[in-house]
Structure formats: C-alpha cells, structure tokens
Amino acid sequence: MRPGTLVAATLCLLYALSASAKDGVYKSTGHGDPIHGPQRRMDIQPGSCLQCHDQETDRRTTSQLRLDRGLFGPNDDTLCFVCHAGTSQTGAFPGNATWAQSAHALQQASRCTTCHDPHGVRDAAGVIPSLLKRRESALCNDCHDGSRGPDIRSQLTRAFVHGAPARGTHRSDEDGDPSRYAAFPVNHRHVTCSDCHNAHQVIRDPAPSSSDRTNRLAGVSRVQVVNGGAGVVPTYRFVAAADPGDEHEYEICFKCHSSWTKQPAGQPDIARLTNPANPSYHPIQGEGRNARIDPRSFAEGFDVRSIITCSDCHGGDDSVRGPHGSSYRYLLRKSEEEICFECHARNVYVDGSSGSRFLSHTSHAASRIGCTVCHESHGSTRNGALILSGGFPGITTFIQTAVGGSCTSTCHGLQTYSVGYPR
Numbered sequence: 333m334r335p336g337t338l339v340a341a342t343l344c345l346l347y348a349l350s351a352s353a354k355d356g357v358y359k360s361t362g363h364g365d366p367i368h369g370p371q372r373r374m375d376i377q378p379g380s381c382l383q384c385h386d387q388e389t390d391r392r393t394t395s396q397l398r399l400d401r402g403l404f405g406p407n408d409d410t411l412c413f414v415c416h417a418g419t420s421q422t423g424a425f426p427g428n429a430t431w432a433q434s435a436h437a438l439q440q441a442s443r444c445t446t447c448h449d450p451h452g453v454r455d456a457a458g459v460i461p462s463l464l465k466r467r468e469s470a471l472c473n474d475c476h477d478g479s480r481g482p483d484i485r486s487q488l489t490r491a492f493v494h495g496a497p498a499r500g501t502h503r504s505d506e507d508g509d510p511s512r513y514a515a516f517p518v519n520h521r522h523v524t525c526s527d528c529h530n531a532h533q534v535i536r537d538p539a540p541s542s543s544d545r546t547n548r549l550a551g552v553s554r555v556q557v558v559n560g561g562a563g564v565v566p567t568y569r570f571v572a573a574a575d576p577g578d579e580h581e582y583e584i585c586f587k588c589h590s591s592w593t594k595q596p597a598g599q600p601d602i603a604r605l606t607n608p609a610n611p612s613y614h615p616i617q618g619e620g621r622n623a624r625i626d627p628r629s630f631a632e633g634f635d636v637r638s639i640i641t642c643s644d645c646h647g648g649d650d651s652v653r654g655p656h657g658s659s660y661r662y663l664l665r666k667s668e669e670e671i672c673f674e675c676h677a678r679n680v681y682v683d684g685s686s687g688s689r690f691l692s693h694t695s696h697a698a699s700r701i702g703c704t705v706c707h708e709s710h711g712s713t714r715n716g717a718l719i720l721s722g723g724f725p726g727i728t729t730f731i732q733t734a735v736g737g738s739c740t741s742t743c744h745g746l747q748t749y750s751v752g753y754p755r
C-alpha cells in the first residue's frame with residue numbers, strides 16, 4: 333500500500349474508535365483551527381488530524397496501535413511538548429520547564445491528558461474551554477476530595493461557597509478585560525479554580541507559610557495598584573499570568589473585588605479601603621499606620637509590623653487553606669466575632685486587662701456588642717482606628733483627639749473617652 337492509503341486506513345480506524353472527535357467539537361477547539369492550529373508537518377493543513385496521527389499501521393499489532401493511537405511519537409507528555417515547550421499566549425501554560433517543577437508533575441499526579449482531551453469535549457453547556465476533559469471544579473475535585481490532594485470538594489458543600497451566586501464562566505483568554513469579571517452591563521461575575529490557581533505551576537509550600545507570595549497561587553494573572561491619597565480610587569495595572577514579577581495574594585482578589593471591574597451594587601471596593609494612605613486600614617497592602625499599639629493587645633505571632641492576607645480571615649472552617657467555602661458568613665475562617673481573636677488578644681478586648689486605648693471595650697463586649705458594630709474589617713477612608721460610622725446599630729459620629737475621643741451612636745448620645753495609654 334502507498335503511505336497515503338495507509339494513513340487513510342489508520343484514520344478510518346481512528347474515526348471508528350473516536351467518540352469525541354465525531355460530533356464536530358474538534359473544529360471549534362484550538363487544535364482544530366485550520367489557520368492557527370497544530371502544524372508539525374508543513375505539507376498538511378494546520379489543524380488536520382494528521383498533524384498528530386500519521387504513523388503507518390501495517391507493521392504494528394492492533395494492541396500497539398491502541399497504545400500509540402497512530403501518533404507521531406510516544407503517547408505521553410513529550411508529544412505535547414513538541415509544540416507546547418514554551419509559554420502559551422496568555423501565560424496560562426507556563427512552558428514545560430515550569431510544569432516539571434509543579435506539584436502535579438512532581439507528584440506524578442497527572443499528565444497532560446489527565447486534564448486535557450486533545451480533541452475537545454462538549455457537555456450540556458457547550459464546548460468546554462481550553463480542551464479540558466471536564467469543567468472546573470469537577471475536573472479538579474476528582475482528586476481534590478482528599479483522595480489524592482487536599483480536600484476542596486467538601487469545602488464546596490459548605491453554606492457559603494465562593495462565588496456561588498455568580499453566573500459567568502471563566503476562560504483563559506478573559507484576562508486583561510475587566511468586563512469579563514463585571515456585574516454590569518452584562519453579568520460576567522464568576523470565580524473558579526483557575527481564577528486563582530495555575531494548575532501547571534502550583535507547588536506545595538512548606539507550612540507554615542504566608543499566603544501572600546505562595547507558590548500555590550503562582551502564575552496567575554492579577555491587578556496591581558498605584559495608590560493616591562486617602563479614599564482615592566487607585567490606578568490599576570493588569571499583570572498577565574506570564575509576568576514573572578513579585579505577586580501578592582490580594583492582587584488576585586482585586587480582579588473581582590476592586591473597582592478595576594464593575595462590582596455588584598453594595599460590594600465594597602477593597603482596593604480603595606486598604607490603601608495605606610487611609611486614616612486606618614488592616615495591613616494587607618502595607619504595614620499599618622498605628623505604630624504604637626501596645627504589643628500585649630495582639631495575639632501570639634502578631635504585632636504592629638505584621639502584614640496579613642485576605643485569606644488570613646477568609647477561608648475554610650477546617651484546616652485546608654484558601655477561600656473556597658466555609659460554614660461562616662462572608663467566607664470567614666471563624667465567625668465574624670471570633671475571627672478578630674486570631675490576631676487581637678481576647679483578654680484585652682473581652683476580659684479587660686490593660687493594653688487598649690479604648691477602656692470601654694470590656695463593657696461593650698459584656699453587652700454583646702460585636703467588634704464589627706464599631707470597626708471596619710478592611711479599612712476606613714474617613715476614620716482612625718478602623719472606626720465604622722453609619723452602621724445600624726452603630727456609631728453615628730466619631731472624633732479622635734490627641735488624648736482620647738468622642739462618639740455618638742444609635743445606642744447612646746455623646747460620650748467621651750480618654751486613651752488608656754498615650755498615642
């Protein structure tokens with residue numbers, strides 16, 4: 333037989349075997365693209381099956397054919413690297429050298445075809461992006477159910493799941509376009525594993541580590557800020573997944589939780605609130621400004637110089653790290669009241685040992701007035717000491733002076749206080 337006939341015969345067999353390629357999915361994937369698709373052989377059109385399947389079959393046994401699928405090389409990751417050795421356009425695939433260092437490669441947990449079908453797959457919602465075999469999070473949670481990797485599946489069964497109300501879908505090429513994350517004019521709100529993780533690049537960091545620069549979040553696109561004055565919306569700079577520069581966890585969150593995109597009505601602009609030019613803020617973007625807080629008022633391991641991360645407060649209610657799902661509202665690791673004592677000393681704020689400038693903390697705690705009745709969680713563009721004004725019940729007016737302060741609230745008229753120790 334002439335080689336052309338052999339190839340045709342091979343493909344007939346392959347077609348017969350094929351369930352996935354038949355329904356036309358292939359043509360709508362990057363591999364089936366007749367212009368930009370795979371072109372290993374210049375004598376054949378890009379995107380042709382023959383770019384990968386072109387082996388003669390006559391000298392092979394049927395079982396060998398089954399194993400190799402008539403592929404031009406061994407049926408393993410090296411086949412993919414012939415064309416995917418380098419970084420992909422969006423940076424979502426970082427190249428084979430970086431892949432080789434990832435948890436997924438090192439643990440030999442998976443090969444390319446564990447997650448990808450080179451021919452594409454269609455499900456009830458349409459063709460699955462990025463040639464994935466299944467949609468996230470089902471794809472990831474086949475293993476991330478505690479069987480082969482940390483258990484994220486059970487976190488997603490909690491009462492509060494990250495982005496549960498969101499309707500949009502994630503694509504690797506949405507990056508850089510804020511409208512792809514926006515609530516208006518079209519609702520594209522979404523959040524899935526690949527918005528925060530790059531499956532080709534994740535590495536397990538030695539515990540305990542800060543999640544601010546963790547390799548679990550490496551290789552993900554993000555939004556950097558250049559801050560102006562207090563309360564001013566920052567200037568944003570989108571940074572693609574492939575950018576090797578320093579990264580901070582909060583920059584990933586800012587893709588969806590800052591005014592870089594159009595947030596749903598009522599959602600706070602966390603970038604603006606955590607601007608270190610504000611009168612007060614939790615030290616996420618930089619060290620706090622209330623530099624002389626009594627060290628005794630902090631819980632073990634924290635002080636005025638600590639930098640904290642979003643996921644220090646937002647995360648699961650179990651030992652698995654990351655803001656995937658929690659039984660506490662707002663995706664908190666502990667309840668809204670308990671979370672503060674991860675870093676602030678309970679004996680100072682509830683039991684009343686000295687160490688706070690506001691000596692009435694204890695009496696308020698005794699009346700079951702929670703911390704977030706008086707305090708903001710992220711930052712304040714108006715007040716010192718993270719004082720929240722305008723809540724109900726809560727503080728209506730607040731003035732801080734050199735030696736104390738005063739406030740009116742929905743619970744009482746004007747009250748003044750003197751600081752427990754100098755500012």
Ligand code: HEC
Nearest residue numbers: 346347349350353358363370380381383384401407445450
């Ligand atoms: C980019 C490379 C590539 C292209 C192009 C490609 N294939 Fe494949 N094909 C593979 C790989 C790799 C496998 C083995 C998959 C595995 O073992 O999981 C495979 C396996 C198959 C199989 C065996 C059954 C299966 O799905 O595993 C069939 C049939 C098949 N291909 C048909 C086709 C047809 C028909 C086309 C064109 C419409 C095509 N392939 C284009 C890479 C490719």
Ligand code: HEC
Nearest residue numbers: 361362368369370371372383411412415444448450462463
């Ligand atoms: C013969 C070259 C070639 C081989 C072999 C190859 N690819 Fe591709 N692949 C391409 C090209 C070309 C594209 C399209 C790139 C683009 O659109 O910029 C692509 C695109 C992709 C995409 C993105 C598809 C999309 O629709 O967004 C994935 C995922 C992918 N390849 C995975 C694989 C995997 C896994 C293997 C090994 C089983 C593999 N490729 C083998 C050339 C190849």
Ligand code: HEC
Nearest residue numbers: 412416420421422424425442443444447462503504526531
């Ligand atoms: C653990 C699952 C997993 C494994 C294993 C995996 N990938 Fe991926 N891959 C993904 C996911 C998820 C995406 C989509 C990323 C996104 O949407 O940001 C993707 C996207 C891609 C893309 C498209 C990149 C782009 O810019 O759009 C390419 C190319 C790719 N993978 C190649 C590979 C190759 C080659 C291998 C093997 C060395 C591999 N992948 C192994 C999960 C995986």
Ligand code: HEC
Nearest residue numbers: 435439441442471472475480481525529531534535536548
């Ligand atoms: C085939 C099984 C499998 C699939 C599918 C899979 N993973 Fe993994 N993953 C693992 C294993 C095994 C580890 C290494 C665990 C370890 O180091 O103890 C891991 C590690 C990780 C880590 C590093 C964190 C750590 O502490 O170990 C992250 C993050 C991660 N995977 C995310 C994903 C995402 C996102 C997807 C889907 C796109 C995915 N995984 C799909 C098996 C899998």
Ligand code: HEC
Nearest residue numbers: 492495498521522523527584585587588642646655662663
């Ligand atoms: C790709 C988009 C995206 C990214 C990135 C993202 N989120 Fe979200 N997040 C959402 C969506 C969508 C919701 C649902 C509410 C909404 O639309 O704002 C949400 C809700 C939340 C909530 C409120 C939960 C509740 O129950 O009210 C918290 C807290 C949160 N995210 C924290 C984070 C943190 C921390 C990060 C960074 C580690 C982050 N998010 C990154 C999209 C995202």
Ligand code: HEC
Nearest residue numbers: 582585589599600602614616640641642645662668708709
């Ligand atoms: C010190 C703890 C702490 C840190 C750090 C923290 N948060 Fe929060 N966050 C809270 C608390 C408590 C709430 C609920 C009360 C509120 O809305 O202020 C909350 C609420 C939210 C909400 C829901 C707001 C709403 O009104 O629905 C989002 C979104 C959110 N946080 C995102 C983030 C992001 C993004 C970061 C990092 C840049 C972050 N948080 C850092 C404690 C924290």
Ligand code: HEC
Nearest residue numbers: 469472476482484524525528543546548643652653654655
């Ligand atoms: C909003 C961002 C975000 C999303 C979406 C997200 N993660 Fe995470 N994930 C994190 C952060 C932050 C961590 C903690 C990183 C650290 O502290 O090192 C984490 C940790 C993990 C870990 C390691 C847990 C451990 O304790 O070792 C795994 C595995 C993981 N994520 C998988 C997934 C999977 C699978 C999905 C999709 C179902 C997903 N993540 C969705 C942000 C996210």
Ligand code: HEC
Nearest residue numbers: 625672676681688689690696701702703706717732736737
């Ligand atoms: C009734 C309102 C109110 C409540 C409730 C409240 N605080 Fe405060 N808190 C204040 C005021 C006012 C200051 C500012 C003192 C000053 O002028 O420096 C303050 C200051 C602080 C400070 C700055 C350091 C210090 O102690 O001087 C921390 C930390 C703090 N509060 C934590 C908490 C925690 C944790 C809770 C919940 C257990 C809580 N607060 C409940 C009003 C309140």
Ligand code: HEC
Nearest residue numbers: 612620621622636638640644671672674675703707717718
């Ligand atoms: C992950 C650790 C962490 C958690 C959790 C945390 N804080 Fe803080 N908080 C800090 C650090 C560190 C500072 C010191 C910042 C500084 O020196 O300005 C601080 C400062 C403060 C201040 C003083 C800010 C100022 O500028 O005067 C208040 C008030 C405060 N926190 C209240 C709270 C409340 C209320 C909660 C619970 C909702 C909480 N914190 C949870 C770490 C934390």
